[in-house]
Each structure stands twice: as structure tokens, then as C-alpha cells.
Amino acid sequence: MSPTYAATPRGARGRSLALTGLLGPATVFLAAVLLVALCILLVNSAYHFTGTQVQPTLTFEAYRHFFTDPFYAGVVWQEIRLAVTTTAICLVVGYPTAYAITKIRRPGWVIAAYILIFSPLLTSSIVRAYGWLVVLARGGLVNWALLRLHLVAAPVRLLFDVTGVTVALVHVLLPFTVFPILSVLLRTDPALREAAADLGATRLQGFFRITWPLSFPGLYAAAQLTFVLAMNAYVTPQLLGGGRVQVLPLLIYENISDLDWPLAAVEATVLIVLVWATMLGSNLLFRRRLATLEDRR
Amino acid sequence: MSTGRPREASALPAVELEHVHKWYGSIHAVRGISLRILQNEFFSLLGPSGCGKTTVLRMISGFETPTEGTVYLKGEVANAIPPYRRDTNLIFQHLALFPHLDVYDNIAFGLRLRRLPRPEIARKVRAALELVDLVGYDTRRIHQLSGGQKQRIAIARALVNEPAVLLLDEPLGALDLRLRIQMQVELKEIQHRVGTTFVYVTHDQTEAMTMSDRIAVMNHGFVEQIGTSRDVYERPRTRFVATFLGDSNLLEAQVESSNADQTVLRAGAARLIGPADAGATPGSSVTLCVRPERLRFAGAGTASGGDDGNRLDARVRDAIFKGAVIEYRLVTESGARLILQAHADAARPVEPGAAVTVTWRKEDGVLLTE
Numbered sequence: 250m251s252p253t254y255a256a257t258p259r260g261a262r263g264r265s266l267a268l269t270g271l272l273g274p275a276t277v278f279l280a281a282v283l284l285v286a287l288c289i290l291l292v293n294s295a296y297h298f299t300g301t302q303v304q305p306t307l308t309f310e311a312y313r314h315f316f317t318d319p320f321y322a323g324v325v326w327q328e329i330r331l332a333v334t335t336t337a338i339c340l341v342v343g344y345p346t347a348y349a350i351t352k353i354r355r356p357g358w359v360i361a362a363y364i365l366i367f368s369p370l371l372t373s374s375i376v377r378a379y380g381w382l383v384v385l386a387r388g389g390l391v392n393w394a395l396l397r398l399h400l401v402a403a404p405v406r407l408l409f410d411v412t413g414v415t416v417a418l419v420h421v422l423l424p425f426t427v428f429p430i431l432s433v434l435l436r437t438d439p440a441l442r443e444a445a446a447d448l449g450a451t452r453l454q455g456f457f458r459i460t461w462p463l464s465f466p467g468l469y470a471a472a473q474l475t476f477v478l479a480m481n482a483y484v485t486p487q488l489l490g491g492g493r494v495q496v497l498p499l500l501i502y503e504n505i506s507d508l509d510w511p512l513a514a515v516e517a518t519v520l521i522v523l524v525w526a527t528m529l530g531s532n533l534l535f536r537r538r539l540a541t542l543e544d545r546r
Numbered sequence: 547m548s549t550g551r552p553r554e555a556s557a558l559p560a561v562e563l564e565h566v567h568k569w570y571g572s573i574h575a576v577r578g579i580s581l582r583i584l585q586n587e588f589f590s591l592l593g594p595s596g597c598g599k600t601t602v603l604r605m606i607s608g609f610e611t612p613t614e615g616t617v618y619l620k621g622e623v624a625n626a627i628p629p630y631r632r633d634t635n636l637i638f639q640h641l642a643l644f645p646h647l648d649v650y651d652n653i654a655f656g657l658r659l660r661r662l663p664r665p666e667i668a669r670k671v672r673a674a675l676e677l678v679d680l681v682g683y684d685t686r687r688i689h690q691l692s693g694g695q696k697q698r699i700a701i702a703r704a705l706v707n708e709p710a711v712l713l714l715d716e717p718l719g720a721l722d723l724r725l726r727i728q729m730q731v732e733l734k735e736i737q738h739r740v741g742t743t744f745v746y747v748t749h750d751q752t753e754a755m756t757m758s759d760r761i762a763v764m765n766h767g768f769v770e771q772i773g774t775s776r777d778v779y780e781r782p783r784t785r786f787v788a789t790f791l792g793d794s795n796l797l798e799a800q801v802e803s804s805n806a807d808q809t810v811l812r813a814g815a816a817r818l819i820g821p822a823d824a825g826a827t828p829g830s831s832v833t834l835c836v837r838p839e840r841l842r843f844a845g846a847g848t849a850s851g852g853d854d855g856n857r858l859d860a861r862v863r864d865a866i867f868k869g870a871v872i873e874y875r876l877v878t879e880s881g882a883r884l885i886l887q888a889h890a891d892a893a894r895p896v897e898p899g900a901a902v903t904v905t906w907r908k909e910d911g912v913l914l915t916e
Contacts, residue, residue, distance in 0.1 A: 443609060444642035446629045448656035448707065458655075462646050541687070542646055 287521075294514035303510050311511035315519065321500075325519070328496040331411060331486075332479035335418045336426075339475045342419065343426035344468065348460075350427075351434045367424045374421065378488035381417045382408065385489070409491025417485045422478050426471045433467025434460070466542050469535060477524050558621040560585045560711050560743040561606055566615035568601050575601045577767035578615070583711075583745060588737050590746045590754040593764030594790070599747045600639075600715055602764075606745060607636045607713050620710060630659075635704035636713040640720065641696055643688045649675075649699055650684040656707040674702035677736060694725050701736065711743045718753065730756050751791045755779065763787045780837075785914050788835045795841065795884045796914075797834040801826045808908055814880040819855050823913040833914040838873065838887040840910035843896060844903040856908065860884060862900045876904065 297308040315321050346366065353359045369377060384390045385407040392404040407413045437460065445455040483498040490499075497520045504513035532539075559582040568576035576598040583589045591599040604610040605617055608629035617624045619633065629636075635656075644652050653674050657667045675681045678698035683691075691699065697717060704712055714733075718726045734757045737744050748754050754761050755775040762772045763786070771783045782788035788796065799811035799818060804827070809820040811834060820826075820834050844857060860876040872895060876884040886904055896902060 438640070438642060440638050440640060440642035441644060443629070444636075444638055444644070445655070446609075447607060447634075447636045448703070449630045449659040450655075451630055454659060459644060 290514050290517055293510050294518050296511045296514075298509050298511045302508065311509075311515040314512065315515045321516075324495045324497060324500060325523070327411070327494070328480060329523075331415060331418070331494070331496065332476050334415055335422060335479040336472055336475045338415070338419045339422050339426040340468065340472060343423055343471060344430055344464075346423075347427045347430035347434055347467075350431055366427050369421050370424055374484040375488070377421065378417060378485055381413065381420070381489055385413045385416065408489060409493050411490075411494055413489045414486050414494050417489050418479055418482055421482075421485060422475050425478060426475045429470040429474065430464060430467040433464050433470075437463050463542065466539055469531075469539065473528060473531065476527065480520065480524055558585070559583055559618070560587070560620060561745065562618040562621075563602070563605075564616045564618070566602070566605065566612045566617060568598070568605065568610060569613045575767055576605075576612075579764075579767075579769050580615075581762055581769060581772060583743060585743055586741050588734065588744045588746065588757055588759045590748060590758040590761045591764055592748055592751060592754040592761050592790075594749055597764040598767040599749075599764050603636070603713050603715055603745065603747050606711070607634050608632045609636075633710040634713055635707055635709040635711075636715065637700050637704050637717045639715045639717065641700040641717065643696060643700060643703070645688050647688075648684065649680070649686045649688070649691075652688065652699060653703045653706050655703065660707075670706050671702075674706040677705065677739070678702045693721050694729065697721065697729055698732075701733070705736070705740060705742065709742065711745060714744065714746045716748050718748075726753070727756075733757060755791070763790060765790070781912055782835060782914065785833055785835075788833075788912070788914060793838050793885050795836045795838060797836070797882060799832055799834050801828050801830050801832055803828055809913060813882075816858055816880075817855070818911075819908040820911040820913050821909050823915075825915045826913055830915075835912045835914055836906050836910055838885040839871075840906050841884065841886040841904050842906065843886070843888070844905040856906050856911070858884070858904050860902055860904055862896055862898050862902060865895060865898055876902065 293303070294311060295307045295309050297304040297306045297310060350359065350362045350366075353362060372380075382389075386392070387404045387406075387408070389407075391407060392401075395401045395405060407416070441459050441463070442455050445459045446452075450458060481498060482496070483502070486494045486496050487499055487502075490496075497516050501513045501516045501520075504510070504516065561583040563579050563581050566576055566579045567574070579598075579602060591602055593599045601610060605612050606619075608624070608627055608631075612625055619627075624632065644655065647655070650671055653671045654667050657670055662670070671684070672681070675683060678701055680695060680698055680702070683695070683699075688696065688699070700717065718729050721729060730753055733744075733746075737757075744757075746754070746757060758775055760772060760774055761778050763770045763778055765786045771778050771787045773781070778787055779791050782791065782794070785796065788794040797813050797818065799813040799820075802810040802812050802817075804810070804823065806822055809823050809826045809832075811818040811820055811832065813834070818834060820832075823832075826832055858878050860878045862874055863877055864875040866873040866875070867890065870890055871887045872890050874886040874888065874896060876886060878884060884904065
């Protein structure tokens with residue numbers, strides 16, 4: 250080997266050393282917190298609960314209980330429905346919002362739009378939930394308006410119901426939907442739309458043939474993020490569900506309060522598996538489509 | 547505006563601009579441009595960045611609307627026609643190929659929008675790929691292509707629609723010099739083969755001169771001069787044109803007298819003879835422009851009297867060997883700087899520091915009145 254190459258491995262080693270130094274602390278922290286916690290969780294899920302305390306014997310009876318009692322299947326089903334509905338509404342509302350923001354010309358208005366979109370993140374989730382409580386209550390703003398406009402004869406149940414939870418969840422999660430879509434749209438070269446128009450495409454054709462397919466990765470990321478956050482939501486279903494909207498995070502909290510750690514661990518495991526399965530499944534499903542778009546630059 | 551003018555179908559210009567202005571807010575980007583681009587012509591808009599050339603191109607393609615004035619396409623007022631309904635196609639500065647589509651789908655894009663039957667689309671795409679010499683690249687993705695290949699696909703994507711006018715917005719800017727020169731030749735060849743009107747925007751004077759039938763030299767939103775490459779190079783009308791297209795020796799002078807044969811000028815102590823010029827009235831200030839390759843050293847070989855009396859004493863500051871030519875940088879006695887270009891095979895190169903006399907024929911000078 251010629252002496253010129255001798256420097257390369259040393260350089261590469263130096264580089265990987267630097268990388269280790271940079272990534273090391275985060276890796277160690279994540280490994281300790283996440284992996285160790287996951288192991289503890291898995292071990293706990295297999296333990297025995299006497300009704301008052303946890304015994305460290307491997308029985309797996311919490312799993313049996315969870316998967317045989319139809320109550321839990323109902324909760325999981327309701328949770329998935331809630332997350333899917335929330336995600337769908339967020340996408341339907343979020344995509345046009347993001348698209349519209351990219352069309353705003355005046356910098357001042359763009360900033361105003363950003364503040365408006367991200368305002369839900371600037372308030373605590375508790376305050377926000379109580380806000381919705383006021384708005385959605387029997388005598389709240391929405392019902393008052395519906396009654397005054399004679400759209401309904403009697404107040405509608407919005408609170409302590411899936412409807413209210415969905416509305417509030419959409420409100421909190423919308424920024425997480427808008428942002429990935431917005432960033433992809435902003436990265437798309439405006440000349441592409443002009444090129445489409447130049448080749449004979451109307452605005453609508455240009456949108457559906459150029460903007461829409463190119464924004465798919467953003468839409469996809471937004472959907473995943475929104476879905477995951479909706480699945481894991483705790484405060485909103487807790488405060489606005491009024492006990493009628495049961496989801497896994499609520500059950501986990503309840504079971505932990507009851508000291509039934511094995512059942513809580515099983516529910517947590519199921520939640521993690523559900524989320525991961527959805528992510529991996531959708532990644533596989535859209536792998537082709539995403540691959541063609543990723544190398545677009 | 548005068549619109550009642552008779553227009554004969556055969557003589558219709560492919561593109562015509564009449565007193566066109568464009569304002570962006572308070573910025574006057576295009577300041578009253580009138581020009582005619584003939585059918586099958588290779589026409590270049592040449593000028594520095596910010597001169598309004600791209601704006602003119604975008605008004606022809608329909609992406610901008612003139613604030614004032616009229617754009618005609620084949621004799622029809624086109625001001626308000628949107629880009630997707632114009633018989634023009636634009637090659638964008640950064641090409642704007644669709645990254646999510648392969649080569650075939652990129653080229654077929656316009657044909658599909660016109661709802662042509664599938665076999666016809668396939669036939670036309672193939673012909674377009676043949677035209678740009680990229681047959682067999684149908685399924686390649688855009689990011690797999692080299693710069694030159696992308697360039698050709700962009701040309702194919704535009705020309706496949708058989709536009710009446712092909713507009714090109716500095717499309718070769720991103721290529722390295724060799725590839726650029728090669729693409730210039732190819733573009734010219736393609737234009738010959740398809741016989742479409744090409745309107746080419748560039749800031750590169752060599753590029754414009756290499757390819758164009760005619761050039762419009764633009765500056766500050768105005769057209770300074772329109773003419774063939776030779777016209778604008780050899781007979782520049784303004785100082786800007788003289789300096790933007792290649793090097794020029796500009797000599798400030800006063801007109802002493804003028805007749806049908808020549809103009810007699812005085813520049814400091816020197817008496818110079820320029821070509822006849824109707825605009826040169828005695829007493830007025832003019833600029834005499836002489837190209838570096840038209841200047842010669844007065845000496846033994848040039849005693850034949852070809853100098854018409856133009857003689858300037860100067861000192862050689864620098865001699866730059868440029869391959870085919872040697873470029874001499876000179877300073878005259880009055881402090882004016884001159885450039886003289888001589889063939890590198892000249893018998894004896896002049897050394898820096900030498901005192902020389904330069905001379906030129908009166909018809910090699912051009913009088914610039916603005």
C-alpha cells in the first residue's frame with residue numbers, strides 16, 4: 250500500500266472517535282433511561298399481583314386477563330378510533346392550512362399565522378383542557394350558539410364524550426400536523442409549479458401532479474407524528490372524557506394507583522407495540538413511494 | 547397604442563414587444579422595450595444581472611404581465627394569456643425537472659395534459675429523446691442524470707410540445723465551461739433541426755455571440771442595441787454595449803470637423819481621425835471606441851500608410867501571453883489606458899517598459915455619442 254493511504258484509516262478513526270464523543274452522552278442516557286426502563290416494564294408485566302401487592306414470580310396472568318376480558322379490547326378499539334379520527338381531521342385541516350401559509354406574501358402575516366398555529370403549544374395542557382370545558386359545556390359557548398341559531402332544540406352533549414376529546418385533541422395536535430407538511434412545502438422549488446404551468450397544467454392540475462406527490466413525505470410524517478401523539482394522549486381524554494372515554498394511558502395511570510403494576514405494564518407494552526407496529530407497518534406499506542421521493546435533491 | 551397596423555401572416559414576428567414596461571412596486575424593471583423576434587430566429591437577450599432580461603422572458607412566457615405596453619405572439623395580443631395556454635415553452639434557469647417523475651414521465655408531462663393518445667405520446671417522447679441523443683434513458687430518474695443530461699432532458703421536455711417559441715433562461719449557467727461550450731453548439735444544432743424560434747437569456751457575451759442570429763443588449767431595463775453578433779461587436783452604439791461585449795479602448799475626444807468621409811477629433815494633444823458620423827457635430831464631445839485587435843504597433847511593417855494618421859505614443863506596462871494572442875496593456879502620455887491585441891506569432895514581441903506608437907485605421911474606430 251502506498252504511504253498516501255496511511256493517513257486515511259487514522260483520519261477515519263479520528264472521525265469515528267469524534268462521533269462517539271458527540272453521540273456518546275445522548276446514547277448512554279437514552280440506553281439507560283429507555284432500554285433499562287423497557288426491561289423493567291417487561292419484567293413487571295409478567296409478575297403476579299395478589300390484589301394488594303406485586304409478587305416477583307413469573308406468571309403472565311396479567312396478559313391473560315388483558316387479552317381475555319373484552320373490556321380491554323373495547324378500550325383499545327376506542328383508542329385506535331380516536332387516534333385515527335383525530336389524525337384524519339388534523340390532516341384535512343392541517344394540509345390546506347400549511348399550503349395557505351406558503352402562499353402568504355407579507356412576512357408580517359406569515360409570523361401571525363405561525364403564532365396562531367403554534368399557540369396551542371404555548372399554553373399548558375391543563376389550562377387548554379379547562380378552556381375547552383368552558384366552550385363545550387352544556388351551557389357553554391358552542392351549545393349557546395347552536396341553540397340561538399335554532400340548529401338544535403336542546404343542548405348537545407359535547408363534553409365527557411369522544412366528540413369533545415377529539416375536538417380538543419385536534420386543537421393540541423394541529424401544530425404537529427402543520428409543521429412537517431409546511432416544511433416540505435417550503436422546500437419544494439416553486440419553479441416546478443411554474444414548469445408545470447408552462448407545460449400546460451392549470452393550477453389544479455399543477456397541484457395534483459406536482460405539489461401533492463412531492464409533499465407526500467411531509468404528509469406522511471405529519472400523520473405518523475399526530476397518530477402517535479393521539480395514541481399517547483393523557484390529559485385531554487382525562488379531563489374532557491369525564492371517565493366515559495377510556496384509553497390505555499388512563500388505564501395505566503389507574504392501575505398504577507391501584508398498585509396493579511403487572512396490568513399497567515401489560516397495558517404499556519400493548520400501547521408501545523401498537524404504536525411501533527403502526528409505524529413499521531406504514532413504513533413498509535409506503536416504502537416504495539417514499540424511496541422515490543427521498544432522493545429528490 | 548397603435549393597434550390598427552396591418553399584419554401579413556407570413557411576415558408576422560414570432561414575438562413582438564411594444565413599449566413594454568414592468569414595475570415591481572416602486573422598481574421599474576423594464577422601461578419601455580420594443581422589439582420584434584422573427585420566426586425561426588435564434589434571438590438573445592444579453593445583459594448583466596438585474597437588467598430586466600429575465601423579466602422580459604417571463605412576460606413572453608406569461609408568468610409576468612406587462613404593467614404597460616403589449617406583448618404579441620404571432621401577431622396576437624398575449625398580455626393576459628396564462629402560461630398554460632401559450633404556445634411557448636420555457637427552459638428554466640435551474641431546469642425545474644420533476645424530481646418525482648422519471649425521464650419518460652417528465653417529457654410526456656405536457657403531452658399528457660393535452661390528452662394525446664398513448665401511442666402518439668410514446669412516439670413523440672422517443673423522437674424527443676432522439677433529438678437530444680438520450681434514447682434508452684426513459685426510466686432513469688432525474689437525480690441519476692449528469693448535469694449535461696439533465697440539460698438535454700429539459701430541452702426535450704420543452705421541445706416535445708412543438709412550441710412556436712422556445713424560451714431559455716440562462717440554462718447553461720450551472721455547467722462547467724467545457725460542457726457549456728459543447729451544449730452551445732448542440733443547442734444551435736437543435737435549433738437548426740427543429741426550426742423553432744429560440745429566445746435565449748444570458749449574461750455571457752461569448753455565449754450570445756456564438757449562438758444568436760441577433761442579440762438585444764440590455765441594461766437598466768432598456769434595450770441598448772439590437773443587431774447581429776457582428777453588428778453589436780463591431781458597431782456598438784453605446785458605451786455600455788462597447789464595454790459589455792468584449793474589451794474596448796475608449797478615448798474621450800472633441801469633434802473638430804466632420805464630413806462625408808471622416809470625422810476629425812482632438813483628444814488632448816493628439817489629433818485622431820474617426821469614421822464619418824452624422825451625429826458628430828463640431829464641438830461636441832464623443833467617445834472613440836477601438837477594439838484591442840484593431841490596434842497595431844506603428845513600426846517598420848506598418849509604414850504602408852494604413853494608419854490614416856491615427857497615432858498615439860504609449861508605454862508598455864504589461865504583456866500577457868494568451869495562447870493565440872498576446873495582450874499588451876499600454877498607457878498613453880496623457881494617462882489613458884489602452885489594450886492592444888497582437889497575434890502571438892508576431893516577429894518580435896514588445897517588452898514591457900518599451901516606448902511604442904500605436905495606430906489604427908479610421909474605419910476601425912466607432913464614434914459613441916452617448
